[in-house]
Amino acid sequence: MRHFYGTTLANPLMLGTAKYPSPAILADAFKRSGASVATVSLRRESGIDLAGQDFWQMVRQLGVHILPNTAGCHTVKEAVTTAHMAREMFDTPWIKLEVIGEEDTLQPDVFGLVEAARILSKEGFQVFPYTTEDLIVADRLLNAGCEVLMPWGAPIGSGLGLNNTFGLRTLRAHFPDTPLVVDAGIGLPSHACAAMELGYDAVLLNTAVAKAGDPAAMAQAFANAISAGKAAAQANPIEKRDMAVPSTPVIGKAFLS
Amino acid sequence: MTKVTIIGAGVVGLCVATELAERDTDITVIDRGFSPGSRNCSWWAGGMLAPWCEGESAEEPVVRLGQKAMNWWENNTGQVQRKGSLVVALGRDQTELARFGRRTSNFKEVDSEEISKLEPDLAERFSKGLLFAEEGHLAPRLALQTLKARLVQKGVSFIQEEVLSLHERSFETVNELTIDCRGLAAQDSLPDLRGVKGEMLILSSPDVCLSRPVRLLHPRIPLYIVPRGDGIFMLGATMIETNDRQRITARSMLELLSAAYAINPAFGEAEIVEIGVDARPAFPDNLPRIARRGNFIHVNGLFRHGFLLAPAMARMVAEMIFENKKPELMDENHAEWRG
Numbered sequence: 001m002r003h004f005y006g007t008t009l010a011n012p013l014m015l016g017t018a019k020y021p022s023p024a025i026l027a028d029a030f031k032r033s034g035a036s037v038a039t040v041s042l043r044r045e046s047g048i049d050l051a052g053q054d055f056w057q058m059v060r061q062l063g064v065h066i067l068p069n070t071a072g073c074h075t076v077k078e079a080v081t082t083a084h085m086a087r088e089m090f091d092t093p094w095i096k097l098e099v100i101g102e103e104d105t106l107q108p109d110v111f112g113l114v115e116a117a118r119i120l121s122k123e124g125f126q127v128f129p130y131t132t133e134d135l136i137v138a139d140r141l142l143n144a145g146c147e148v149l150m151p152w153g154a155p156i157g158s159g160l161g162l163n164n165t166f167g168l169r170t171l172r173a174h175f176p177d178t179p180l181v182v183d184a185g186i187g188l189p190s191h192a193c194a195a196m197e198l199g200y201d202a203v204l205l206n207t208a209v210a211k212a213g214d215p216a217a218m219a220q221a222f223a224n225a226i227s228a229g230k231a232a233a234q235a236n237p238i239e240k241r242d243m244a245v246p247s248t249p250v251i252g253k254a255f256l257s
Numbered sequence: 258m259t260k261v262t263i264i265g266a267g268v269v270g271l272c273v274a275t276e277l278a279e280r281d282t283d284i285t286v287i288d289r290g291f292s293p294g295s296r297n298c299s300w301w302a303g304g305m306l307a308p309w310c311e312g313e314s315a316e317e318p319v320v321r322l323g324q325k326a327m328n329w330w331e332n333n334t335g336q337v338q339r340k341g342s343l344v345v346a347l348g349r350d351q352t353e354l355a356r357f358g359r360r361t362s363n364f365k366e367v368d369s370e371e372i373s374k375l376e377p378d379l380a381e382r383f384s385k386g387l388l389f390a391e392e393g394h395l396a397p398r399l400a401l402q403t404l405k406a407r408l409v410q411k412g413v414s415f416i417q418e419e420v421l422s423l424h425e426r427s428f429e430t431v432n433e434l435t436i437d438c439r440g441l442a443a444q445d446s447l448p449d450l451r452g453v454k455g456e457m458l459i460l461s462s463p464d465v466c467l468s469r470p471v472r473l474l475h476p477r478i479p480l481y482i483v484p485r486g487d488g489i490f491m492l493g494a495t496m497i498e499t500n501d502r503q504r505i506t507a508r509s510m511l512e513l514l515s516a517a518y519a520i521n522p523a524f525g526e527a528e529i530v531e532i533g534v535d536a537r538p539a540f541p542d543n544l545p546r547i548a549r550r551g552n553f554i555h556v557n558g559l560f561r562h563g564f565l566l567a568p569a570m571a572r573m574v575a576e577m578i579f580e581n582k583k584p585e586l587m588d589e590n591h592a593e594w595r596g
Contacts, residue, residue, distance in 0.1 A: 021314045023451075024542035054451035055498035058541065157476060213360065 002179040002201050004148055005094070005126040007065065009202060011036040013192075013226050014067065014181065015219070016206025023058045025215050030062045033219035038064050039096055039204065041071040042086050056089070067128060069096035074109070076116045083120050095120060096128040096150070096183075096204075106156040110137040114144050121145025130183050133167030135174060142178065149175065150183035150204065153195065157207040159187025162194055172199045189218075189225030196229025197237065258283050259578070264420050265438035267297035268397070268563040269556050271404040272571035273436055275333055278411045280579055286408070289419040289442075293401035298440050299563045301457055301533035303483050303493050304397040305470050306330065306565060307342050309363045309389050316544060318586065319562055322569035327393050329568035334395070334403040340469040341390040343367075343375060345383040347519060353474035354385060364389045378466050378521055394470050396485050397564060434578065437555045441500065441538040447548065447557055452500035452536030455493065455561070456509045460517070462527035463488035473516050480516040489530070492517050496561070502536040537561055545570055547577065548588040554578075555588075 003009075015035035020026040030038065038059055059066065068086030073079040076099060083095045099116055101109030108131055117127050121144055129141050133151040141149060151171060154160035162168060163185065172180060182195040183204040192203045203226060212218035259282045263270045266288035274284055290296035308323030331337040344364075346354040358364065364387045373380030375388065409415065420439070437443055441452050467484040483491040495509045510532075517524040540546055540558040545566055548555040556574055559566050573584035 021316070022539075022541065022543035027541070054500060058451075 002177065004128075004179055004201075009036045009065075010034075011223075011226075012196065012202040012230060013037075013223060014039060014183075014202055014204040015209060016204070017041075017059055018206055019210040020215055023055065026210075027058070027062060028216040029209055029219035030064065032216045033209070033223045035219070035223075036064055037067050037202075037204075038062055039067045039069050039206070040090070041069050042082055042089070065094070066090045066092055067094050067096050068092065069130075070098045072100065073098060074100050076112045076119070079112070079116045080119055083116075083125060087125070093124060093126045094128065095125050096130060098130045108132060108152070110134065113137070114140045117141055117146050118144040128181070133164050133171055135167075135170060138171055138175065142175070148179045148181065150181040152184040153182045153191060154185025156184045158185050159208060160185050161187055161191035162198075165194070165198065168195070168200070169198055189221045192222055193225040193229035193232075196226055197232050199233045260433040261285070261436060262287065262433065263436045263438055264288075265297075265440060265442075266292035266405070266415065267438065267440055268299035268302070268401060268567045269440070269559060269570065270436075270438035271401060271408065272329075272567035273438060273556060273574050274408050274413055275404055276568075276571040276575040277578070278408060278413055280575060284408075284413045285416060286413060287416045287418050287420060289417070291417060292415070293398065293405060295533075297401070298535045298537060299397060299401065299567075301455065301494075301535045302397040302563050303457070303470070303481060303491055304395045304400070304564055305342065305392070305481065305483060306337065306394060307389065307392040307470065308565060309361050309392060310342055310344065310472065311562065311565065312362065313357055313360045315562070316542070318544060319566065322585075323562065323565040325572075326565050326568050330395055330400060330564070333407070334400045336395050336400055336403065337393045338395065338469070339391075339393040341388055342392045342394070342470040342472065343372070343379075344387040344389070344472045344474060345372070345379070345385075345520075346474040348384070350475055351385065353476060354387065357474055358387055361387075361389075363391060376467055376469070376471070378523075379471070382521065392470075394483055395564070400564070433552065435553050436574065437553060438557070440557065441536050443538070443555060443557055446550075446553075447540075447555060449540055450538050450557060451498075451541075452502065453539050453560065454495065454497040454499045454501055454534070454536050456495040456497075456505040456513070457491060457493035457533040458510070458513055458529055459485075459531040459533070460490045460492055460524065460527040461488055461530050462490060462524055464523040464526060465490070465521050471520060473520055475516065478512045478516055480513060482517060482520060490517075490524075490527070494561075500536050502534050505532050505534050537563075544586060546586055546588045547573055547584045549577070 011034045013035040014037035016039045068090050070079040070082040079099050099109045099112040101107050117129050120127050127146045128148045129146050130150050154163045179201040181202040186205040187208050195203050209215050209219045261282050261284045263286045266286050306327045308320045312320040367386045367388045369384045372386050444450050470483045472481045537560050539560040543560045545558045576582040577584050
C-alpha cells in the first residue's frame with residue numbers, strides 16, 4: 001500500500017479549512033466526511049505573526065493530520081519562507097507546496113515548484129507539490145526529493161472536475177509506486193469518485209464543500225463517493241473497448257476479411 | 258431601581274444601555290477610550306442593515322433578528338436610510354450572482370436599465386443585479402454618538418477607564434448587575450471567543466454618487482461600498498482568521514481598491530481618508546451569545562453583525578433581567594439560569 005512519507009491515511013480525503021461559514025460548520029464537515037488530513041493556509045489567514053492562534057487551535061482539535069500549505073506564494077523565496085513558518089507553527093515536516101504562476105488561473109509555476117521542492121526536501125521537509133498533470137514535471141519533482149505528487153484536476157476553486165483524465169491516467173501508469181492525490185478543481189462528488197477510480201490514493205478539496213449550501217451534508221456526499229471510487233479501483237474495473245459486445249451473431253461471418 | 262454597570266461603549270454596550278434606560282435602572286457605562294471612538298470595533302463598521310443579504314452565509318437567526326434592526330435604529334437615532342441594497346457582479350462572475358440569489362430571499366432581479374435608474378453612476382457597467390429593496394443603512398459613528406447623547410440626556414453616566422480584568426475589580430454587589438460588552442477584550446472571561454480581522458478604507462470621491470450600499474460579488478474578493486454622503490464612501494471589508502488588528506496588508510489594500518475601481522473607475526481618483534483595522538469578536542458558530550454568571554451578564558460574539566443584531570441582543574438582555582425570560586441566544590452553560 002502506498003503511504004505518505006511513512007503515514008498511512010485512514011481515509012483518502014484531504015479537506016481544506018478555508019471559506020466555511022463558521023468554524024463550527026467546518027468542524028461538522030470534518031466529522032461527517034471522515035477526512036484524515038486538514039490543509040491550512042498560512043499566508044492568507046494568519047498575517048505576519050502567530051496571532052491567528054484561536055482558529056488554528058480549533059483546527060488542531062479536529063484530531064486529523066495537519067498539512068500546511070504555501071497558498072498565495074508566487075515566488076520560490078516566498079514559498080520557502082512560508083514553509084519555514086508553517087513548520088514552526090504546526091510542528092510538522094509536511095508542506096503542501098504551491099508556487100502560483102498566474103493570478104487568474106492560479107496555475108502552478110512548475111519551474112519555481114521544482115526549485116522550491118528541491119530546497120525544501122534538502123532541508124528535511126516532506127513535500128506535497130501542487131502540480132499539473134505534466135509527466136516530465138512529475139519526474140523532476142520526484143528527482144527533487146518529493147515522494148508524493150498532487151496534480152490538479154482543474155484550476156483551484158473552479159469546480160470543473162478532471163479536465164484531463166488521459167493525463168491523470170498516464171501519470172498513474174508511469175508512477176505506480178508514488179502516492180498520487182488529485183488536488184484542486186473538484187466540484188462534485190462524482191469528480192472525486194472518478195479520481196479514485198483512476199487509482200489515485202487521495203483527493204484534496206476545499207471550495208466544493210466549504211461553499212456548498214450545506215457544507216456538512218456535502219462533505220458526507222464526498223465521503224460516500226470517495227469510498228465508492230476506492231472500492232471500484234480495488235475491484236479491478238473492466239477495460240474500455242472500441243468494439244461493442246455484438247448483438248448479432250458473428251459466427252460464420254468473414255470478420256477477418 | 259436596579260443598579261447596572263455596563264462595560265464597553267461600542268454598539269452592544271450602547272444598545273443595551275438604551276434598552277435598559279427605558280426601565281427602572283441606574284446605569285453607568287465604563288469604556289477604556291473616549292467613546293464611541295476608534296477603540297470600539299463598531300467604529301469601523303459598514304453600517305449596512307442588510308439581514309437578507311447576510312443570509313447568503315449567515316445562519317437563520319441573523320436574518321430573522323436582523324429584520325428588527327431597521328426600526329430600532331430609526332426609533333433611537335432617526336438616521337436610517339431606507340434605500341435598499343444592490344448586489345452586482347462583473348461579467349465573468351455572473352454565476353456568483355445566480356448563487357447569491359439562490360441563497361437569499363426578498364429581492365428582485367434588476368437589469369441594466371433598472372440599475373442605471375437606481376444608480377446612474379453604475380449605468381452600462383452591470384447587465385444584471387439583485388435589489389434588496391427593504392434593506393437600509395446608516396452612518397455608524399453618527400448613530401453611536403446619537404445613542405450616547407440620548408443616554409446622557411436620560412441621566413446615564415459615562416466613565417472613561419480601562420477595565421483590565423473583571424476579577425481584579427469587585428463588581429459583585431448584591432442587587433447590582435454588571436453587563437460585559439467588551440467585545441474581543443472579553444476573551445479573559447469567554448475562552449471560545451476569537452477575533453476575525455477586518456480591514457476597511459474610507460474614501461473621498463466627489464466624482465461618484467451612490468445612494469445605497471453596493472455589494473460586488475467575486476469568488477475570491479467580495480466587497481461592499483457604503484455611501485456616507487458628501488462624496489464619502491466606506492469600502493470594506495476583509496475577513497481574516499486572526500486576532501491581529503495592527504495594520505492593513507498591501508494585498509488587502511490592493512484587493513479593496515481594485516474592486517472599487519471595477520465598480521467605477523472614477524474611484525481611481527478617490528482620496529484615501531482613513532484606513533481602519535480591527536478584529537470582530539466571534540464564537541465558533543459566528544452567532545452571538547448572552548451568558549449569565551451570577552450578577553454578571555456577558556453579551557458578545559456579534560461578529561460582522563454588530564449594528565444588525567445589537568438591538569435584538571439588547572432587547573433579550575432587558576427581557577432576561579426584568580421579565581425573567583430566557584434569551585434565544587443563551588450560551589450552553591445554563592447553570593446560573595434561574596428560569
